[in-house]
Amino acid sequence: MTADVTSTPHAADGPADAAVRSMPDLDTVDRAGQSPDTAQPFAELGLKDDEYASIKDILGRRPTTAELAMYSVMWSEHCSYKSSKVHLRRFGDLPKSDALLVGMGENAGVVDVGEGYAVTFKVESHNHPSYIEPYQGAATGVGGIVRDILTMGARPIAVMDSLRFGAADAPDTARVLPGVVAGVGGYGNCLGLPNIGGELLFDPTYAGNPLVNALCVGVMRHEDLQLAKAEGTGNKVVLFGARTGGDGIGGVSVLASETFDAEGPAKRPAVQVGDPFTEKLLIEACLEVFAAGLVTGIQDLGGAGISCATSELAAAGSGGMRIDLDAVPLRDSTLTPAEILMSESQERMCAVVEPDKVEAFLAVCAKWDVLATVIGEVTDGDRLTIDWHGERIVDVPPRTVALEGPRYDRPMARPADLDALQADAPPSSSADLRADWLALVSSPDGADKSWVTEQYDRYVRGNTVLAQPEDAGVLRVDESSNLGIALALDGNARFARLDPYTGAQLNLAEAYRNVAVSGAVPLAVTNCLNFGSPENPEVMWQFAEAVRGLADGCRELGLPVTGGNVSLYNQTGDVAINPTPVIGVLGVHADVRRRVPTGWRAADETVLLLGETRPEFGGSAWAAVVHGHLGGLPPRLDLAAERTLAQLLARFATEGLVSSAHDLADGGLAQAVTESALRYGTGAALRVEGDPTAALFAESGARVVVTTADPAAVRAAAAEAGVPVTELGTTGGDALVVEGLLELPLDELRTAWTGTLPALFGSPELVVGAVPAGTVPSS
Amino acid sequence: MRIGVITFPGSLDDVDAARAVRLAGGEPVSLWHGDHDLKDVDAVVLPGGFSYGDYLRAGAIAARSPLMADVVAAAGTGLPVLGICNGFQVLCEAGLLPGALTRNSHLHFRNRDQGLRVERADTAWTSSFTPGQEIVVPVKNGEGRYVAADADLDRLEGEGRVVVRYVGGNPNGSSRDIAGVTSADGRVVGLMPHPEHAVESLTGPSTDGLGFFTSVLTSLVGSR
Secondary structure, X not given: OOOOOOOOOOHHXXXXXXXXXXXXXXXXHHHHHHOOOOOOOOOOOOOOHHHHHHHHHHHOOOOOHHHHXXXXXXXXXXXXXXXXXXXHHHHHOOOOOOOEEEOEOEOOEEEEEEOOEEEEEEEEEOHHHHHHOHHHHHHHHHHXXXXXXXXXXXXXXXXXXXXXXXXXXXXXXHHHHHHHHHHHHHHHHHHOOOEEEEEEEEOHHHOOOOEEEEEEEEEEEHHHOOOOOOOOOOOEEEEEEOOEOOOOOOHHHHHOOOOEOOOOOOOHXXXXXXXXXXXXXXXXXXXXXXXXXXXXEEEEOEOEHHHHHHHHHHHHOOOEEEEEHHHOOEOOOOOOHHHHHHOOOOOEEEEEEOHHHHHHHHHHHHHOOOOEEEEEEEEOOOOEEEEEOOEEEEEXXXXXXXXXXXXXXXXXXXXXXXXHHHHOOOOOOOOOHHXXXXXXXXXXXXXXXXXXXXXXXXXXXXXXXEOOXXXXXXXXXXXXXXXXXXXXXXXXXXXXXXXXXXXXXXXHHHHHHHHHHOOOEEEEEEEEEEOOXXXXXXXXXXHHHHHHHHHHHHHHHOOOEEEEEEEOOOEEOOEEOOOEEEEEEEEEEOOHHHOOOOOOOOOOOEEEEEOOOOOOOOOOHHHHHHHOOOOOOOOOOOHHHHHHHHHHHHHHHHHOOOOEEEEOOOOHHHHHHHHHHHHHOOOEEEOOOOOHHHHHHOOOOOOEEEEEOOHHHXXXXXXXXXXXXXXXXXXXXXXXXXXXXXXXXXXXXXXXXXXXXXXXXXXXXXXXXXXXXXXXXXX | OEEEEEEOOOEOOHHHHHHHHHHHOOEEEEEEOOOOOOOOOOXXXXXXXXXXXXXXXXXXXXXXXXXXXXXXXXXXXXXXXXXXXXXXXHHHHOOOOOOEEEOOOOXXXXXXXXXXXXXXXXXXXXXXXXXXXXXXXXXXXXXXXXXXXXXXXXXXXXXXXXEEEEEOOXXXXXXXXXXXXXXXXXXEEEEOOOHHHOOXXXXXXXXXXXXXXXXXXXXXXXXO
């Protein structure tokens, strides 16, 4: 239950309890100055020797216990980006985009989508907590990214999730996956945010290190933008939302910044516990105080809790800040001040409010049953000070905590095995096209994802135009003008393993294409970069190459990177995950009624392939599924072709020339036409030219399958754009037939495609029926 | 026609219910759970969501909110009331409808496009349909399994108080495929599926859901 301002407070909250909590051993600033040689557990908190030494340099004394706690969490890899920052600078060097209203550095980037609307979106990882405690780890991952979006002043309007697990049939995957899916759904559903898409992929390198990347998108009017800074001496600092408890203490330094050690102690207490009901109230209360003009600055409490919120607000502002830690409402009265500062209890926000607006602010919070407490004020100094029981326990320059953490330019080395890997050419000829086709679409990566997506609400708020299994999620933003947005998330790790520079760009190209396929114009990019340990030079090289690739790709496509997230130390023992740069692309629909779905509805339409197919199998799903092979080079990248294709697809949508469009990616043509045919149960008679293995299974980029009732018009438009067109055949019938090669009845195909995940993770079969005949499934 | 939509803490589909009222031709009026004020509305919708986080039992806490006392009293004098999903749970907890909604038999939250058969086309909320008509609206819930004692189910069936039934698969293990029931006077209706998510072809699987909202507008005109 929410902490309710109208209910009787717990006895442990007030100073009345101070006597019980007072500690003769309290490590104050004075005491720290007088006892320079006291041994401190900095290494246990994740700080290196030289980092501890530089804290002492900054303060001119040893840190207090509370200060050490703050620095340790804020200087963790997760909060400080200390290994990645030197590389991420590349994104800042991209040409300025007129659409970009707020760039990297704030909680999330903000993009102008027209008609006075701004959209903010970001994807963030919650990988390590989700391995330890799958449900809560995934749930709080959603909660955290939603608060980032809310903090910008926007109403969150949808979420997406990009998930990776170990081998689908591994026993531990059966533990982790159902919990993660239930957690993503449990939190997002209860917040009233539609889940409009994402990814679900499996690979043995994620065993012991699943990836849970959650995206949230929000919308606001331009003038509603909020920033995370503390301005105005005398303004009050208000902590609101849930009480502070012992959950998640040290989560960022312990979990997100270190490699799991099989011999280590249980780390369950470091995973936060989520309460989506409280977050829903927090969202409504925030939007109401924003609308009433009651907020000067705002920051959410995520990793590093109060340490992060207060130091970041103060560092971004002009003055200092004074905090009375006794005022923080607690769930557990035995917490020490250092623990209160480090706690990652969820569903909390911190606002800076002018004194004469505090009463109105607290009244809005009371209306929504949200606990709100003044815990301090903005000062005119340049120090962040924190008092506890009348004693000063923190006195630091806030910039040194929040902004001036360590930076590492870590050594890099091209992986020693990469030459051999790239030289190991993949197979290129199928012995049994039909068997391979069925193997692909029934593989865990290629199979129907309804087992997962049925656990997510895709309808709430009533603006979902397209959701999974479409290539992109599409949302209506304005009900009168039909302005809308499209979003896609893609992260092919096999390509990135073979060549991280090209792989990152291929992922960008795929997400870009997926947005374009829906008819939207791509506008901006976010990313979540999941890699192994930065202390391994080979991993660091993969990371740097991926960032370089993504930056170069964005430059060529003319898209800004609006922000992102880095997750390092994704490895178990010495085994790093395949490098996994997950790229999100946002696009704009001038009129969402013109959106293009992926499924085939009507018979007797012409099926056309746009783009050029080459015998490219390196890193392909076919090579992985049929041959267990990963080697060679990823498909050739052609961003100019991607850009031309995207423009052509936008024209198709505007002019209503195509009835469906589906991107070709993992599994090539076979996978794409399977999905298009099974969406509404419409088959097709197709024919392919040239090498059939390449035609069906190659993963060459810049390709899309469209259906149309007006092939001449589509051909003419494509010819004008210089996009190659191949006629594949005609829709209709209850089978996919490839002339002279194979015939797959849709019933057989559907059984193969839909059976895999329920067989692996349990089937709720007792009540499932087919969608009633004669009805139109959602689009 | 003024149709009230109640917002409880944790209500989620209140914006959708208001949109559905508007598209049907009514005037949506926001009602707040903490007020004793029905604002002279002609009918009330309790929307879907997770009121109070589904804590204790789904709908149990919301059923005891101040405004629900007014809703119960007004329902006693014939005010049309529609409870959707969490709203249905609230109506059962408030004693306006019989039975209870429990955890889905397969234990998962499930969202799918669901076939329904309209069994009663003469309630305040279903008069736009024809008896036996099959429609498709989304269903999405974790605790949507309708249960009641066998004798009570027999009585409900005998009195014709099953309003809609699942067809083409029962998504949650509900007794006798029951998706929605009505009060003895046919003025209060509760159902787990979400008609407010099937009111526009752009965003829904159909526009079948609109019928629930046009029904009440028609029945209100008829009763004036």
